[in-house]
Amino acid sequence: MAFKQSLDEIDPDTAEAIDLERERQESTLGMIASENHVSNAVLEAQGSVLTNKYAEGYPGNRYYGGCQHVDTVEELAIERATELFGADHVNVQPHSGTQANMGVYFSVLNPGDKILSLSLSHGGHLSHGHNVNFSGQLYDVEQYEVDPETGYIDYDELENHAREFEPDLIVSGSSAYPREFEYERIGDIADSIDAHHLADIAHVTGLIAAGVHRSPVEHAEFVTGSTHKTIRAGRGGIIMCEEEFADDIDSAVFPGAQGGPLMHNVAGKAAGFAEANTDEFADYAEQMVANAKTLADVFNDRGLSLVSGGTDKHLVLVDLRKSYPDITGKEAEELLSDVGIIVNKNTVPGETRSPMVTSGIRVGSPALTTRGFEKGEIEIVADQMVDVLDNPEDEDVHSRVASTVERLCEEFPIYG
Ligand SMILES: Cc1ncc(COP(=O)(O)O)c(C=O)c1O
Structure with missing residues (x-):
């Protein structure tokens, strides 16, 4: 019966491509x-029967029956992330870092609202308002840059820009900026003009979890990240936020931006976050x-x-x-x-x-x-x-x- 056969038997072409990728x-x-190798434990969790399960909703409050075990998995992922990052509220359902950002935008912005973020060619990310991405198409975006002499973000220029532009949201975080962000300074600038601050830690999630990089959690209402980069918790995204935004974030992710969560990936996050909370990971x-x-x-x-x-x-x-x-x-x-x-x-x-x-x-x-x-x-x-x-x-x-x-x-x- 085909159902019980191995990938190799059913689909040798795909099996071969996977073998070749492992070999590569x-x-x-x-x-x-932005890449890493996940552990065998995370691979096992991600390749599990959890891929079969629909679980729209959140633990204890689902639209489907039979969710008791996936509830456990999602609760573990949430508890572990909460402990690792010291966040008030965590949502582990975003399918990716981009969808985590989408969840934040959908929770506090309306189309046409203003975003101030780091320019793509200065290290920013497509999902921070680039015109080929939904974020640049839905919102009115201006960008800050690094100082051409030093290559560091020019925070004075950022502050002046923010005062002139009066964005509803300032995004800190980057794909290719090699320096730590001054989250506190950006949080203060955002507060002073009544804007929200989203810190996108996609690249540095593992460094922050391990305490080797400063955390934005105290200085940003919203923190988003990828879970497959420095933190090695398998492909996916995560949102952390202050308690007052918890309900808005949860409903922006589901049903706002996504349908059923990828529970096998949530299991990968749970396992990866457990690994990240060890001395070995800190080293x-x-x-x-x-x-x-x-x-x-x-x-x-x-x-x-x-x-x-x-x-x-x-x-x-x-x-x-x-x-x-x-x-x-x-x-x-x-x-x-x-x-x-x-x-x-x-x-x-x-x-x-x-x-x-x-x-x-x-x-x-x-x-x-x-x-x-x-x-x-x-x-x-x-x-x-x-x-x-x-x-x-x-x-x-x-x-x-x-x-x-x-x-x-x-x-x-x-x-x-
Ligand atoms: C700063 C930043 N945000 C978001 C993302 C998007 O992550 P994903 O590819 O999971 O959508 C990336 C990916 O590299 C990134 O560097």
Whole structure:
């Protein structure tokens, strides 16, 4: 009976693609800052029978019968996130970080309301009001930027901009800004003009959970995040908010923005949050930041230009224009990918090329740190990356780097 057969038997093409993807992850160095490898426990939770269950509503108050066990799972995820982040109220149902942001916008904004957020090419995210995203189409959005000299957010400019524009909501948080946000300052600016503050911690959820990065929870009515990046809790999103907004947030997520929650992903979040509340995870998060700083140190020593000069977190943003005026972000991504080092092209402040080409690469430490990489290995990888960029056409260099990548992958298996 087909129902009881394995994926391999029923759909060898999909099974093969999954095997190949596992093999690709094992045999390359994943340095995309928004990616990570989840534990076997999280994989197990996400691949469970919870995918079968409809559970519209919230624990104890569902539109479907048979929810007693998924209620337990959702309650565990909520309790653990509440403890990890010290939030008043947590909603673990958003399918993604973007849908978490949608939940916040739907809870306190009306179409046409004003949002002030970080510009995409200065490190912001599509869901913060870019015109190709619903957020830019529904709301009136203006953006703040980083100082072109320092690469740091210019908070005075942000404050003046906020006073002039009078937004209903200010968004802090980023995809490619390598520095910590001054959440308190942004919260004060928002308070002073009677705006809400949404801190989108998608990238730094794990760093904040582990206490190695400052938390916005005291300074923002709303905090959103992804659960699959630095926190390794499987693909999904999360919203935290002050108690007074709890009902608005819950109804903005369901029924406002979503139907049935993905309970298998909620189970992944529960398991991942349990892992995040351990000393082992705290050590991991500390190492992740130390590794990104090592990347920055090597890149700086080798003469690369980094946005803001370095990093406070798990990523560095390389501006290729000074050191490699003839190499675009797209070409750098391809050159590195050819030797097994996977990064993504990224726009940089003052970008003149298209987002599909770009003048930068974003390089992250989360996945390599999960593999067990420490200073020594990161130094090797960073040096070899620069060797490739310095010698874009030298096959000998490329094959030496590819061998090093192969050796490191074998020495530090992910699931093997
Ligand atoms: C700051 C920020 N917010 C939101 C998101 C969206 O997350 P998702 O891809 O889960 O929708 C991202 C993703 O990279 C992000 O960097």
